[in-house]
Amino acid sequence: xxxxxxxxxxxxxxxxxxxxxxxxxxxxxxxxxxxxxxxxxxxxxxxxxxxxxxxxxxxxxxxxxxxxxxxxxxxxxxxxxxxxxxxxxxxxxxxxxxxxxxxxxxxxxxxxxxxxxxxxxxxxxxxxxxxxxxxxxxxxxxxxxxxxxxxxxxxxxxxxxxxxxxxxxxxxxxxxxxxxxxxxxxxxxxxxxxxxxxxxxxxxxxxxxxxxxxxxxxxxxxxxxxxxxxxxxx
Numbered sequence: 001x002x003x004x005x006x007x008x009x010x011x012x013x014x015x016x017x018x019x020x021x022x023x024x025x026x027x028x029x030x031x032x033x034x035x036x037x038x039x040x041x042x043x044x045x046x047x048x049x050x051x052x053x054x055x056x057x058x059x060x061x062x063x064x065x066x067x068x069x070x071x072x073x074x075x076x077x078x079x080x081x082x083x084x085x086x087x088x089x090x091x092x093x094x095x096x097x098x099x100x101x102x103x104x105x106x107x108x109x110x111x112x113x114x115x116x117x118x119x120x121x122x123x124x125x126x127x128x129x130x131x132x133x134x135x136x137x138x139x140x141x142x143x144x145x146x147x148x149x150x151x152x153x154x155x156x157x158x159x160x161x162x163x164x165x166x167x168x169x170x171x172x173x174x175x176x177x178x179x180x181x182x183x184x185x186x187x188x189x190x191x192x193x194x195x196x197x198x199x200x201x202x203x204x205x206x207x208x209x210x211x212x213x214x215x216x217x218x219x220x221x222x223x224x225x226x227x228x229x230x231x232x233x234x
Contacts, residue, residue, distance in 0.1 A: 001045065008229060009053040015212075015228050022216035033216050036083060036205070038226030040065065041233040044072050050229075051080050059104070059224055061086025063096055070099030085164070085205075085224060087138050090114045097123060104128065104164040104205055107140045112152045119157035126161055126205060127152060129186060131179035132168035139165060142182055149190045153197030162203025162221070163187050167211050176211050180204075180218035 012035075019033055037055040039047050040062060047069045050058065058073070058080045060066040066084065073079050083102040093114045096103070102124035106112050115123060127149045130139030140148045145163070153160040165183045167176050183206055190198050207215020207223035215223055226233065 001049070004046065005049045005053060008050060011229050012053055012055060015225055018212065018228075019216065019223070022213040025213070026217045028216065033220055034222045036085075036222055036224045037229055038085065038208075038224050039069065039230075040226060042069070042230065044069055046230075048072055048076065051076050051078075055080065055229070057081045057083070057222075059083045059085040060100075063088070063092045066099055067095055074099075093118050102126065102161060105138065106152060107138055107148075109148075109151065112155055112158070116155040116157050122157055122159045124159050124161040125152065126164045126203060128164045129183055131165045131182045134169060136169075137166050142186060145186045146189050146193075149186075149201065150193065150195050150198065153190075153195060153201065160190075160197055160201040162201050162205065163190075164205040167206065167208065167215070173211075173214055176214050177218055180206050180215050180220065184219040 019035060020030060023030055023032055034057055036057045036059045037050055038059050039050060070082060073082060082100045083104050084096055084100045085104045088096060088103060088105055088111060090110055097118050103115060104126040105128045106125045107128045127145060128139040129142055129145045130137050131142055163183050163186060168179050184204060187204055191201055203222060204220050205222040207220045209225050209228040212223040
């Protein structure tokens, strides 16, 4: 376990160096992009150790893992901020809400309405947009994203915090950049609309291990990294 912690600590430092270099290259202030650690498949001891090495923002994509790790994280001296970043089924909303600070993957009216009904206090949510158009990825279509976001912003007990996307599955950097630019444009249109509940929807959660530099250049405020921190997983 100690060797794993040491290795992760080194990899966290390396990812933070990449982020700092990307911010500088894009002319952005240091620390303007947050690092979210995607903790899928980590054991509870590993998930706790990840917080110990300085990862204060974590993301879970599976409810069955969240219900195990969430209570453990809550007992940390300084608990991390927890986001849900996977596909959330409506019948698992009740188990998810008490354990997270934000649900990034809202892409249907049914899910949005369910979160609104179940939340006891304002819950941060993001609208997931399928900017790649790939059928294997979840998210509302870009053409529908603005209208959908405005609907979400009006729901009680939800706070529209921003937008999330998963980059295209390609090595073509121009295609990836175009997808991230599109998400930024959607965000700007929603925030610029002046509609109720949209003024704080500034987050752009985009970019992962292989393309975080492209995402930072496009305006990401948060990158979701797993492999570069913890190694390959299923």
